[in-house]
Amino acid sequence: MTIKSKMIWTAVAVLGAISLGIVALWRGESINAIWLVLAAICSYMLAERFYARFIATNVLQLDATRPTPAQRFNDGLDYCPTDKTVLFGHHFAAIAGAGPLVGPVLAAQMGYLPGTLWLIAGAVFAGAVQDFVVLWASIRRDGRSLGEMIRAELGAFAGTTAMIGVLIIMMILLAVLALVVVKALTHSPWATFTVAMTIPIAVLMGIYGRFLRPGRIGEMSVIGFVLLMLALVFGRHVAEDPSLAPLFDYSGEELSIMLMAYGFFASVLPVWALLAPRDYLSTFLKIGTILGLALGIFVVLPDLKMPAVTKFIDGSGPVFAGSLFPFLFITIACGAISGFHALISSGTTPKMLDNEIDARAIGYGAMLMEGFVAIMAMVAATTLEPGIYFALNSPAALIGTSPESAAAAISSWGFTITPDLLKQAATDVGEASILSRTGGAPTLAVGMAEILSSAIGGKALMAFWYHFAILFEALFILTTIDAGTRVSRFMIQDLIGTVVPSFRATKSWGANIIATAIAVSAWGYFLYQGVVDPLGGINTLWPLFGISNQMLACIALVLGTVILFKMKRERYAWVTLAPAVWLGICTLTAGWQKLFSDNPAIGFLAHAEKFARALETNQILAPAKSIADMHRVIVNDYVNATLTGLLGALVIIMACFGTAAILKALAEPNISARETAIVPAE
Amino acid sequence: MRNPFKISAASLARSLTRTARLMVGIPDYEAYVSHRRQAHPGEPIMSYSDFFRDRQASRYGTDGGKIGRCC
Numbered sequence: 131m132t133i134k135s136k137m138i139w140t141a142v143a144v145l146g147a148i149s150l151g152i153v154a155l156w157r158g159e160s161i162n163a164i165w166l167v168l169a170a171i172c173s174y175m176l177a178e179r180f181y182a183r184f185i186a187t188n189v190l191q192l193d194a195t196r197p198t199p200a201q202r203f204n205d206g207l208d209y210c211p212t213d214k215t216v217l218f219g220h221h222f223a224a225i226a227g228a229g230p231l232v233g234p235v236l237a238a239q240m241g242y243l244p245g246t247l248w249l250i251a252g253a254v255f256a257g258a259v260q261d262f263v264v265l266w267a268s269i270r271r272d273g274r275s276l277g278e279m280i281r282a283e284l285g286a287f288a289g290t291t292a293m294i295g296v297l298i299i300m301m302i303l304l305a306v307l308a309l310v311v312v313k314a315l316t317h318s319p320w321a322t323f324t325v326a327m328t329i330p331i332a333v334l335m336g337i338y339g340r341f342l343r344p345g346r347i348g349e350m351s352v353i354g355f356v357l358l359m360l361a362l363v364f365g366r367h368v369a370e371d372p373s374l375a376p377l378f379d380y381s382g383e384e385l386s387i388m389l390m391a392y393g394f395f396a397s398v399l400p401v402w403a404l405l406a407p408r409d410y411l412s413t414f415l416k417i418g419t420i421l422g423l424a425l426g427i428f429v430v431l432p433d434l435k436m437p438a439v440t441k442f443i444d445g446s447g448p449v450f451a452g453s454l455f456p457f458l459f460i461t462i463a464c465g466a467i468s469g470f471h472a473l474i475s476s477g478t479t480p481k482m483l484d485n486e487i488d489a490r491a492i493g494y495g496a497m498l499m500e501g502f503v504a505i506m507a508m509v510a511a512t513t514l515e516p517g518i519y520f521a522l523n524s525p526a527a528l529i530g531t532s533p534e535s536a537a538a539a540i541s542s543w544g545f546t547i548t549p550d551l552l553k554q555a556a557t558d559v560g561e562a563s564i565l566s567r568t569g570g571a572p573t574l575a576v577g578m579a580e581i582l583s584s585a586i587g588g589k590a591l592m593a594f595w596y597h598f599a600i601l602f603e604a605l606f607i608l609t610t611i612d613a614g615t616r617v618s619r620f621m622i623q624d625l626i627g628t629v630v631p632s633f634r635a636t637k638s639w640g641a642n643i644i645a646t647a648i649a650v651s652a653w654g655y656f657l658y659q660g661v662v663d664p665l666g667g668i669n670t671l672w673p674l675f676g677i678s679n680q681m682l683a684c685i686a687l688v689l690g691t692v693i694l695f696k697m698k699r700e701r702y703a704w705v706t707l708a709p710a711v712w713l714g715i716c717t718l719t720a721g722w723q724k725l726f727s728d729n730p731a732i733g734f735l736a737h738a739e740k741f742a743r744a745l746e747t748n749q750i751l752a753p754a755k756s757i758a759d760m761h762r763v764i765v766n767d768y769v770n771a772t773l774t775g776l777l778g779a780l781v782i783i784m785a786c787f788g789t790a791a792i793l794k795a796l797a798e799p800n801i802s803a804r805e806t807a808i809v810p811a812e
Numbered sequence: 813m814r815n816p817f818k819i820s821a822a823s824l825a826r827s828l829t830r831t832a833r834l835m836v837g838i839p840d841y842e843a844y845v846s847h848r849r850q851a852h853p854g855e856p857i858m859s860y861s862d863f864f865r866d867r868q869a870s871r872y873g874t875d876g877g878k879i880g881r882c883c
Contacts, residue, residue: 204851206844207867212834219831345864347833401872402865409872410836417835482839613872 139179146172153246153438160433163509166246167427170505174498177254182494185259189694189702190266192486196808199273200482209273211484214491220482222496223413224474225261226420228307228607229464229679230504232570235577236672237461238511238519239449241439244458245508252459252466253501256709260683262493263690263706264472268480269489270805276476280689282804283696288787292685295780296473297621298773299678301649303470304393304614305656306675307607309667312385312657313569314600318561319378320369321597322385325604326378327361328408335407347410354411362597366560382661389611390654397615397646405612412606419602423506426581436512436519441544448524448543449568450669451731452723456716460676465504467713469682471497507570510577517547518555518564522573525666526566527752536565560593568666575599618649659766664753665731670770673724677717677774681781684713688788695795696803710788714781721778725771734774738767837871838864 131139149169153161186192203209212220237245268274271282277296281289315322331354339350368374380388396404445453450461464470475493483489511519520540521529529536533549540547556564559579564572579595587594622645627634633641660667687710694703727733730740741764744751754760795802830840841860848857858866 204847206847207839208870210839210843210847213827216827216831216834220834223835344861347836347838402868405872406868413835414832616872
């Protein structure tokens with residue numbers, strides 16, 4: 131290191147330490163967002179420069195002269211050596227989705243501090259490490275997928291177990307994302323109209339890019355974007371027109387049925403017609419909005435009004451039930467660590483890497499970027515008045531359905547707010563009500579609208595920005611639902627195919643429709659259950675999603691640890707072992723509490739028992755409206771409990787496989803990892 | 813050493829276009845063409861619109877697709 135770079139890095143470290151100190155210790159009325167942003171940026175820079183470098187040189191021993199799969203199998207299509215920055219963009223666009231925007235918003239109920247610290251430490255020591263190690267393992271194995279690598283290193287049974295885990299995550303993920311959309315669109319004609327318009331706009335783009343001007347992505351995206359903005363502006367007239375508004379005014383139940391029908395039809399349509407064009411729109415809009423939000427935060431430098439730590443760390447919070455440990459670490463999955471990334475790091479990215487040493491910037495660096503996106507979501511949520519935040523995120527069962535009851539309930543928790551302020555907030559964003567719009571997206575939208583409107587347009591444009599933010603989230607969630615339903619359909623066909631081989635034929639209409647129907651009903655079941663849940667659904671589904679996502683991350687880290695042991699690098703195995711153990715503890719504790727907690731708000735079994743006891747005396751508890759509903763609630767509880775038990779069992783099984791493989795590797799005198807031998811490029 | 817601040821506007825625009833295209837699963841067509849010319853001389857090369865369709869089908873494709881998508 132030169133003197134100059136030593137001085138620069140010392141300065142970064144000092145600035146980071148000061149910012150972190152201010153974030154952690156400040157107890158004033160409000161704190162400026164800049165301190166959170168600086169604390170995160172400095173920590174991430176230091177981590178990339180020192181920790182990632184240590185992992186690259188000592189632990190993984192990246193070798194710049196070793197030919198990558200892209201060089202060895204170059205076909206200009208799937209495998210092609212790609213410039214580092216270009217590939218970074220591709221990888222980041224693939225990993226950044228709705229997750230890092232929702233988790234921090236929910237976690238904000240405990241204050242900005244716990245979530246921020248986990249986002250910083252989690253990304254640095256767990257999330258980025260996972261992405262980096264999996265990417266490296268895949269490059270060294272001809273770009274194989276996570277499932278194939280687990281099968282090769284841990285055995286066939288472990289591979290199948292992991293794949294079932296992935297399928298479960300997929301279902302819960304799709305349900306929870308669909309729920310986020312439903313919550314944002316419920317009785318909101320403006321938002322529903324704009325989101326509905328994305329379908330004809332995408333089809334138009336698809337026809338343009340297929341037949342009129344084949345492959346002109348730029349042109350079709352610009353056309354799509356302009357039409358989308360027109361729809362957004364026109365949406366306000368729809369909402370204000372008494373004859374048009376009812377056409378786009380739906381309840382949560384109606385919207386969830388529509389989403390299921392949409393998921394079914396969209397995933398059997400040809401890809402060029404709907405999925406691909408909307409993917410272009412949503413990808414570019416996502417990147418643009420993230421850049422815009424970052425710019426907005428730097429220009430406006432808003433104050434955070436949420437306290438550093440609220441009393442809800444004890445688990446009594448209205449947004450999600452459960453105490454800080456383990457539920458904070460489950461709630462913020464993406465942004466700190468996300469098992470889903472292991473699928474992407476072993477997907478297209480390893481097949482395009484030009485040089486092994488680029489894996490550090492792409493694998494580790496892109497995750498830090500996602501951590502930063504999550505920090506911005508935290509900033510957006512905590513710049514809101516806490517009273518507004520809780521009005522948006524608390525279920526109707528706790529705050530009622532009128533501004534008066536909500537203001538009274540929230541004020542009684544210690545976050546003073548008046549009914550007039552709540553009404554004003556709804557008017558500002560052009561909605562009839564902002565109460566109980568759980569799921570994170572609307573909160574983020576209000577936060578973004580506040581930030582962006584103070585940068586451009588002021589109060590006048592606030593409603594526009596709010597609906598823009600809703601549209602942007604709904605757009606990429608719908609793309610995920612469409613793509614996810616397709617992927618699940620193939621996975622289901624593959625799984626059934628192991629018993630009935632003819633089911634594997636992906637061109638067979640019969641098998642297609644059956645597998646699609648299974649996939650849609652699986653996530654649709656959880657979606658509907660979430661929509662009718664009086665606690666808002668997110669309350670139940672998000673922890674399940676968090677547990678399953680962290681479980682996948684845990685599996686990926688176990689794979690990394692096993693590989694390090696097999697390569698006789700056990701002295702460095704703590705790099706992956708420590709986060710794996712931590713995630714194992716978090717998911718198992720959370721799973722245990724979800725199953726066996728005496729508190730019916732947390733434990734599924736306690737909740738089922740409460741309803742069963744009420745049934746004995748023919749009592750009907752909300753949300754049930756009849757005895758049949760009561761039975762359904764109990765069945766749902768048992769389904770959720772079984773699922774939680776299954777996820778816990780998956781973690782334990784994989785931990786056992788991992789331990790066995792490690793012991794075997796220790797007994798083995800030679801390197802036993804199955805890397806592809808070094809082959810010179812053709 | 814190359815000065816990173818001296819990248820021309822044209823190459824920056826090109827790089828941004830390539831990034832944006834790869835984000836939605838369309839790799840560099842010129843790289844494909846030059847690879848085909850060098851490694852497989854005389855063999856057919858897909859036209860841009862065929863290349864585009866091929867990559868689109870492969871990303872969302874009939875065989876499972878590889879659209880990597882996170883939560």
